[in-house]
Amino acid sequence: MVGQISTDLGAAGININDMLNRSRGDIAVTLLDLDKEPSKDVVAQLSSIAGVLSVRCLGCTKDQ
Numbered sequence: 170m171v172g173q174i175s176t177d178l179g180a181a182g183i184n185i186n187d188m189l190n191r192s193r194g195d196i197a198v199t200l201l202d203l204d205k206e207p208s209k210d211v212v213a214q215l216s217s218i219a220g221v222l223s224v225r226c227l228g229c230t231k232d233q
Contacts, residue, residue, distance in 0.1 A: 185201055
């Protein structure tokens with residue numbers, strides 16, 4: 170899943186500055202520090218990855 174996330178971000182021209190991935194059992198949390206704000210389409214694409222339960226963009230514009 171982390172591979173798909175990084176692939177989708179790279180395809181959108183977004184670099185990952187820092188990443189934290191922690192899991193407990195079947196659930197994992199991944200925090201990403203990106204070099205620029207992802208578009209609504211990128212956020213939607215990440216949300217559609219199989220197994221992703223939720224995507225939040227902290228510090229993004231309100232309509233994200």
